[in-house]
Each structure stands twice: as structure tokens, then as C-alpha cells.
Amino acid sequence: MSTAPTPAAGRAGMKKELPERFKAYKHVWVFIEYEHGQIHPVSLELLGEGRKLADKLGSELAGVLLGGDRAALQVAATEAWEHGADLVYVCADPLLEHYRNEPYTRVMTDLVNTYQPEIFLLGATVLGRDLAGAVATTLLTGLTADCTELAIDDERSLAATRPTFGGSLLCTIHTLNFRPQMATVRPRVMAMPPRAPGQQGRIIEHATGLREDDIITKVLRFLPDRDSNKAELAYADIVVAGGMGLRSPENLQHVRELAAVLGGEWGGSRPLVQKGWMEADRQIGQTGKTIRPKLYIAAGISGAIQHRVGVEGADTIIAINTDRNAPIFDIAHLGIVGDAILLLPVLTEAFRKRLSVNRLAG
Amino acid sequence: MHIVVCIKQVPDSAQIRVHPVTNTIMRQGVPTIINPYDLFALEEALRLRDRFGGEVTVLTMGPPMAEDSLRKALGIGADRGVLLTDRFFAGSDTLATSYALAQAVRKIGETWGTPEIVFTGKQTIDGDTAQVGPGIACRLGLQQLTYVASIQDLDLAGGTITVSRRAEGGVQELKTRIPALITMLEGTNEVRRGSIGDVLRGARAELVVWNAQAAGITDMTNCGLRGSPTVVKRVFAPKGRATKAIQIDTKDRDNEAIVEDLIARLYAVQPSLEDDLLRMAAGY
Numbered sequence A: 001m002s003t004a005p006t007p008a009a010g011r012a013g014m015k016k017e018l019p020e021r022f023k024a025y026k027h028v029w030v031f032i033e034y035e036h037g038q039i040h041p042v043s044l045e046l047l048g049e050g051r052k053l054a055d056k057l058g059s060e061l062a063g064v065l066l067g068g069d070r071a072a073l074q075v076a077a078t079e080a081w082e083h084g085a086d087l088v089y090v091c092a093d094p095l096l097e098h099y100r101n102e103p104y105t106r107v108m109t110d111l112v113n114t115y116q117p118e119i120f121l122l123g124a125t126v127l128g129r130d131l132a133g134a135v136a137t138t139l140l141t142g143l144t145a146d147c148t149e150l151a152i153d154d155e156r157s158l159a160a161t162r163p164t165f166g167g168s169l170l171c172t173i174h175t176l177n178f179r180p181q182m183a184t185v186r187p188r189v190m191a192m193p194p195r196a197p198g199q200q201g202r203i204i205e206h207a208t209g210l211r212e213d214d215i216i217t218k219v220l221r222f223l224p225d226r227d228s229n230k231a232e233l234a235y236a237d238i239v240v241a242g243g244m245g246l247r248s249p250e251n252l253q254h255v256r257e258l259a260a261v262l263g264g265e266w267g268g269s270r271p272l273v274q275k276g277w278m279e280a281d282r283q284i285g286q287t288g289k290t291i292r293p294k295l296y297i298a299a300g301i302s303g304a305i306q307h308r309v310g311v312e313g314a315d316t317i318i319a320i321n322t323d324r325n326a327p328i329f330d331i332a333h334l335g336i337v338g339d340a341i342l343l344l345p346v347l348t349e350a351f352r353k354r355l356s357v358n359r360l361a362g
Numbered sequence B: 001m002h003i004v005v006c007i008k009q010v011p012d013s014a015q016i017r018v019h020p021v022t023n024t025i026m027r028q029g030v031p032t033i034i035n036p037y038d039l040f041a042l043e044e045a046l047r048l049r050d051r052f053g054g055e056v057t058v059l060t061m062g063p064p065m066a067e068d069s070l071r072k073a074l075g076i077g078a079d080r081g082v083l084l085t086d087r088f089f090a091g092s093d094t095l096a097t098s099y100a101l102a103q104a105v106r107k108i109g110e111t112w113g114t115p116e117i118v119f120t121g122k123q124t125i126d127g128d129t130a131q132v133g134p135g136i137a138c139r140l141g142l143q144q145l146t147y148v149a150s151i152q153d154l155d156l157a158g159g160t161i162t163v164s165r166r167a168e169g170g171v172q173e174l175k176t177r178i179p180a181l182i183t184m185l186e187g188t189n190e191v192r193r194g195s196i197g198d199v200l201r202g203a204r205a206e207l208v209v210w211n212a213q214a215a216g217i218t219d220m221t222n223c224g225l226r227g228s229p230t231v232v233k234r235v236f237a238p239k240g241r242a243t244k245a246i247q248i249d250t251k252d253r254d255n256e257a258i259v260e261d262l263i264a265r266l267y268a269v270q271p272s273l274e275d276d277l278l279r280m281a282a283g284y
Helices: A041-057 A070-082 A101-115 A126-139 A229-235 A249-261 A270-274 A305-311 A340-361 B036-052 B064-076 B094-112 B132-140 B196-204 B255-269 B272-281
Strands: A028-032 A061-067 A087-092 A119-123 A149-152 A158-164 A169-175 A181-185 A202-205 A218-224 A238-242 A265-268 A295-299 A316-321 A334-337 B002-007 B009-011 B032-034 B055-061 B080-084 B117-121 B143-155 B160-167 B170-177 B180-184 B208-210 B230-236
Touching (some): A041 A061, A041 A070, A041 A149, A070 A087, A101 A126, A119 A126, A126 A181, A126 B132, A126 B143, A126 B160, A158 A181, A169 A181, A238 A249, A249 A340, A295 A340, A316 A340, A334 B255, B002 B094, B002 B132, B009 B064, B032 B036, B032 B064, B036 B064, B036 B117, B036 B143, B036 B180, B055 B064, B055 B094, B064 B080
Parallel strands (some): A028 A119, A087 A202, A119 A181, A238 A265, A238 A295, B002 B055, B002 B117, B055 B080, B080 B208, B117 B180, B143 B180
Antiparallel strands (some): A149 A158, A158 A169, A169 B230, A218 B170, B009 B032, B160 B170
16 A cells, blocks of 8 residues: 655666566456446446557557356447447356456456456446456556556556545556556546447457356345435536535535535535544545536535545536635636535525526426 | 454645645654554454454554554554564555565464454555555455455354445445455444553553564565556646636625626536536426
């Protein structure tokens, strides 16, 4: 956990001396997270990003799909093609129906050793992080977590930029002499690429050779979350969030009411979680949920760097804060220097009127 | 039973400041704490020890001053503190860190008995990678159980453990064999305050201090910068937006007028939003 961000200028490791055995490694891979019959949107976002990297390298973009049902995976593969994949490696095996680290790690490392990708991207989800750490350690290669920017440098090496020190600074990390160069990216950090319906690609099926007797961990049960809205926060079109400027946990009610009137989701800044005002999965910012809604309203949030990094993808940001020098105004498009506790109910009422009157008229 | 808990001493992120000119972290005067996520792992380990008997060994890798965190952990109730410290470890990335810690866990097992469970926090607050726990599991061939919310059952005689863990979109109940590595989810238990006796013992305890060689590490090419496949090329501060927010005039206006002005300007900067909101309000 010590990705010690000390730039080590001039040391031997900084030089690119790719060992002979890695020179055949080509192409960009994206792990397609497929569970309960659905592709996680972060995988499609990564295909968009992977497409750019593959084009820059002049190589192919491949999706990697693991799951239990062959027919369902083939349907999912077409979705990957339509989001930019040239080909999809499909591993269909009933033993891969529910995610378990051991068989997934075994199949993934086998795929990498067989087909030798140069770059391998995964979503920084619960599943992706569990898998990426094990795969990178098995392959003894470099893995950069939670990247916010991916680029190819002049030496054809992946430049992976990520926040460090809880989001106070950014650092750019390279894996010069090992392959594949692995990175994870959180949901919503990259934009969703446009879908090209009907776009075709290839499928390469790969036999897993797994036997249940060899897999030590067994899944006893899966209990789906009841409050599915929490999972929607990252993908909501409208998000309203509160910060310490609300002064008491009761005032979060104003945030919830405005979000409800706008048909959006609500959340808060990190201090609210630390104070126990709300649960951690409502935390907005780079260390919580990254969002890119059409409208983000930050009420009583001063705007620590890690918060700003996590919301700057929003189309429009409205900030309300009593402190005119609050850093949130540096990234907001519209600002009000004022008390969120007084303004939020008025804003809620104004939107309620506009949205209901117009609905009746329409 | 024997349990090993890996902890990390981290700067208290709430108090980190960045030098405005050089863009470097100003470490001086920043207090250090035990990575908060690790405390849930420590508490869970202590609960198991209280139930089944045995010992909890706390392991940390870091500079000599990381002994503060070990003493704090002993003060909370751990039985033994091991500090892994060597200049060869400087500059370790997650892969090199997991190598050194795995070697130390092996040595701890040889010295005081093979641990049934190795715990880590789900991630650290300074690196935020969540990679070292899986890395240690992988290197030691332990079953990997990440984001564990609760331990449902531990059968020492049968050699099995059942846990609930956070998975995508739900909770997964897994049964596996011990020894296993568990990364503990935050907020899953109430971290205890140590007794006065524990705190005093922690302050005075003799810590086990190992350099690379003492931990049984002979191949230094797996350690520190040499053992790290990743290279940090640049550290910089994020850029702000070039233009500042349009401020809504609040002087001599009531809140209704301010809000009307805000909504009018909002629709002006993002004309499609009005339709979007109407559609959403109508439930489409």
C-alpha cells in the first residue's frame, strides 16, 4: 500500500529496458465485468478509453469476458464490439457463473500468458480490485489503482495518472520493464463511449480447464442489496450533496428533498461520513463515489481537492457556500455566497412549482 | 490460535498540506496514525482471540518511527508487535511491499506458530490501492477474502471459515479453508479502547525489530525500488478550472429572487437541462 510517490530521477529502473520475453506482448485488453446477466458500465467506459490507447499504439482492443453461460456471453460480446472492441476473449464455464477470486485469477493469468497483452485495464469495483491485485501479483507485474487519466508516452509506455495522498496530489506511474501494464479505473471517471449498433468483431473462445474439486472457496449464498439506489449514485443524472456547512445531520433533509424533487440522488462530502451523519456509500468525491451528472449541486461543501477531483466531470456545478473564498467555487459554474440551510428549501420549492406546473401543462 | 494483523502507519490525511510552490507534501509536523481501516481488522482479530484463545501478532513495515503504531496496537490489546524495517525496503510499490510482508508473515509463522488467519484493512488512506492484502494472500498461497463484513463461523478443528463479504450489488457468503487472508471492511465493528494495563504494557513492551535478513529475506532484488515494477515519473497538483463560477448577486435580494436568478442562469448555461428535468419529474 506504499505506492510511495517519490520521483526517483536517474535510477536504473527509470530506463526502459524491456526484457526479450515481453517484446511479443501486444494489444490492449479490458476486463468485461459481467455478473447477473449484465455488463458493469465501467467496463464499457474502459473500452472507450482502451480504444484511444489501442489506436495510438496501432494495436487491437480486446475485451475479456468470463462467465457461466456461453450463449449469454456471446450476446454480451456484441455489446463489447459495439463499444469499440475488435475482439472478445470468451471463457464460458459453469464454474465461473459466480465470481470467486481463485478460478477467475487462474483463468485470467492463463489468458495473459497465452495471448500476451501489452496493457490490461480493469474497473476499480469491488470485484475488479479483488481480481486485479491477485492477477498482478501472480504475474509479478505493475498495477496502478484508481487512475484518473491514461495516456501513451513517446516510448509507447502507458502513463497512468492517479491521485495520491488522499487526493491532495496527482502522480503519473509507469510500468516500464514488465508486461502487461495493468491499471484500474473507478466507475464514472471516464466518459461512456458512443455505441455503434451493429458493429461486429471477433470472438476467441478459450477453454478454462477448471475443476470444482480444485477450487477451495465455495459460494454459499448471494443476497442482493435491498437499497439498490445507493448503487445508482455514481450514475445519477442529477446529484445534490451536502457538507459541513449544513451544521447538523438533520439539515441533510433539505438535500434529500431537493434531490427528490429533481428526480436525482443525494450524497455528502467525506467529513459527513467521518462524523457519522451518513453512510460511507453516500460519500461523493475521489475517495468515495466519482460522479459525472448533468447537474451537481454542492450545498455547504468547501471543496477539498479529493472532492473536486471526484465531481469535476459534471456538466454543470452549482455551489452554495457562505465562504466566498471556498475552493468549490474554483470548479463551480454557478455560485451563491449564502447559507445553504436557508437557500435549499427555497430552491426546492421553486423547482417543485416549475416542474409540476409544466408537467400539467404538457 | 495465532492471528497476524498487518497494519500501516500513515500520515493523518486530514492534516496534510501541499507546498504551494514545489508541490511536495509537507510532512513536517503532520501527525501519524494507524491506518484507520486497519483498526477494524485489529478489532476483529482481538475478538477471535478472546473467543478461541491464542495470540494476536501485529506486523508493520516502515521506518523505525513506525514503532509508535505497534505500541498503539499493543495498547489496544494485541500480544506482540513486529517491526520490519530496512533501508532496502525504501521506495517499495505494492508488489514489493507484499513480498516483504509475506516473507515476514512466513518468519512469524516459523517463530511463533503458523497463523490461521492473516488480517489487513481493506486499503490504506494514503495509497488507497487495496492491493497489498491480495498480494500477501497470493504470495503465501492463502485463500483471499476481501471486503469481509463479518465472520459467520470459524471451525478450527475442521479447518474452515465462513464469512459475509461485500460483493458487487450484494453480499456474498463464502466458505473456505484456513489459513486465509481477510481484508476487513470499515464500520463492521466497534474498535475497543485498550485497558489502562494494555496501554501501559504497549508503551513499555519490547518490540520485535527485524531487518530484511532477520525476516528471512535473502533476495534483495524483490525489495524496495529494485523489486517494484512501477515507477513514479511525476508528482503534480491538479489544475483548477480556468474560469471561476458566475456568482449570483445576493445583495439586497430575498432568497426567492436569488433562487429565480439561479434557475434562469442554469437553464441559460445548459439549455437541455430544463427538458431533462421535466422528463425525470414526469417519471420517464
